[in-house]
Amino acid sequence: MILEVKGIRKCFGGVVALSDGNLVCRRGKITGLLGANGSGKSTISKIITGVYDADCGEINYNGKCVKYKNPNEARQAGIAMVFQNLSLIPDLTVWQNIVLGAEQKKGIGLDNKCAREISEEIISKLHPGLDINKKVNQLNPGEMQIVEIAKAISAEPKLLILDEPTAALEQAQVKNLFHYMRELANHGVSMIFTSHRMWEVMEICDDVIIFRNGENVASIDFHKEGKDAERIIGYITGDSKKTECEIENRQIAGETVLSIKGMNYGKHLRDISFELRKGEVLGIGGLAGQGQNELLLALAGAYPEMKCEAELKGRKIKLTKPVNAVRNSILLVPGDRQLEGLFLKDSVYKNTIFPKLALKRQPIFTPSKKYRKECEQIVKALSVKTHNIDTPVGTLSGGNQQKVVVGKWLTFDINVLLLADPAKGVDIGAKRDLYQYIVDMVKEKNTSVILYASDSEELIQYCDRVLIMYEGQLVETLEGCDINEDAIVSASMRVNRTTEVN
Structure with a gap:
């Protein structure tokens, strides 16, 4: 055993993040640390690495009771962590970031x-x-x-903590990471691995520890007890509800809501043309970085220089400003909620009402009573866990922050809802809630949705059609039974596929 954590408690103000955190990691093994957003996973990892001080409890590492003052001290002792929020310097190169803070000297200079x-x-x-x-x-x-992962590995740690390292990775990159992780484990490196993708946990972990409401509720050794995904999910959510909502593959033959012709934006988008039908969930797939995010941002009016012909319900519109998109009820849930979707220091209430400021007709005085009531209804509808609507949104868990990003549009009469990887970094329960609400909205209100998801399972489960992007172009359309893992991967990699986009 390389690590044993006992009875860790941590409060932030009046909020209990950890009430009784316990964790064990064996030498040369990969331990999955699972739980819903806000269950205490990241908090206990940051306490181990010296980011936070524990209010009480103890940490035994390599047979000694330890308490690190900062991550650098932990790193020097052989504990490295890959954080959810990147710690990279944008203006430095890849190699400079990897060795940053641990450079080797050569004479009076650095050994580059x-x-x-x-x-x-x-x-x-x-x-x-x-x-x-x-x-x-x-x-x-x-x-x-x-690069963030490589930076942690370069420290040659004895214990490597990976907090949601795969959220932004495509499947081939995940496979490479897992191969390297297993190689490190074979050389005696211990790892704590956090992911919300169950297949990843099943593939790479030797055992799992499950947290719920600030304490660990289960420990499962896969070699002794086997791998049971439903059992694990039951511990994570605390209930036996089905973890996925269902939407049948449908043939959508309704009216065209949005028509895009000849969309071009630099090297990112090249001659994009497609139609979105009423009540359709249209998926955007392909390998990461092929223009999917840029497509959704363009539809949301983020690029003034973007060129295209756009029609909404037969009426020509311009998508050169975000305000134009909002006024036409083309509404974006962005991929990076913290950078693009929220004002983290402001309250849930202020984040919810902010989009209304783009409307053409503004009342002289803000109708606070009306808006607060609407906000409370949204919080209830999406099961946002918050003390009240005046709570700073930055203090909420990632899943609840994402619900606020979606919720701020729910008082609008939505023509097109743009979803840019809406469940990235969101726990199983929150993902279920989000998608169930979206599915219900599609069924009940005939809302049209464009969904980009880095996890192809989400495209397979929820989309009526999937458009595959490659190097800034739409190269293939998948429908019906063709929406499956093999077809998506083959089309994304341009493997013997010839179906045209329509």
Whole structure:
């Protein structure tokens, strides 16, 4: 046993993040740390690495009781962590970020040759072909995540904590990471791995520890007890509700709500044309970084220089400003909720009413009573866990923050809802709630949805059609029984597929 954590308690103000946190990690094993957003997983990981101080409890590492003052002290002792929020410097290169803070000296200067060699060795296993001389600000989100992982691995830790490392990765990158993780484990490195994707946990972990409401509620050794996904999910959610909602594959033959012709934006979007029908969930698939996010941002009016012909319900519209999209009820749930979707220091209430400021007709005085009532209804409808609507949204768990990002549009009469990877980094229960609400909205209100998801399972389960993007173009349409894992992967990699987009 390399790590044993006992009776950890941590409060932030009046909020109990951990009430009785216990955790064990064995040498050379990969332990899954699971639980809903806000269950205490990230908090206990940050206490182990010295980001936070525990209010009480103890940490035994390598046979000694330890308490680190900061992550650097933990790193020097052999504990490294891959954080959910990236700690990279955008203007530095890949290799400079990987060795940052742990540079080796050569004479009076730094040994840059050695640093490049170390970086190249790690990157070649995680992401073959990634140029280590590229600046981080030139990378896509998945590549940035790879660099963050490489940075932790470069410290040659005895204990590696990975907190949601795969959220921004495509499946091939996840496979490379898992292969490297198993190689590290075979050399005696212990790992704590957090993910909301059950197949990842089943594939890579030797055992799992499950947290709920600030304490661990179960420990399962896969080698002794086997792998039972439903059992694990039951512990995570605390109930036996089905974890996925269902939507049947339907043939959508209704009126065209949105028509896009000849959309072009630099190298990101090239001659994009498609139609969205009323009551349709239209998926956008493909390998990460092929223009999916840019497509949704363009539809939301983020690029003034973007060129296209757009019609909404037969009426020509311009998508050159976000305000135009909002006034036409083309509404975006962005992929990065913290950077693009929320004002973290402001309350749930202020975040919810902010979009209304884009409406053409504004009352002289803000109808606070009306807006507060609407906000409370949204919080109730989406089961947002918050003390009250005046709570700063930045203090909520990731899943509840994402519900607020979706919820701020629910008082609008939605023509098109744009979802950019809405369940990324969201726990199983919150994902179920989000998608169930969206599915119900599609059925009851005939809402039209465009969904980009990095997890192809979400596309398979919820979409009526899937458009595959490759190098900024729409290259294939999948419908009905063709919406499956093999077809999506083949189309994404351009493997012997010829179906045209329509």
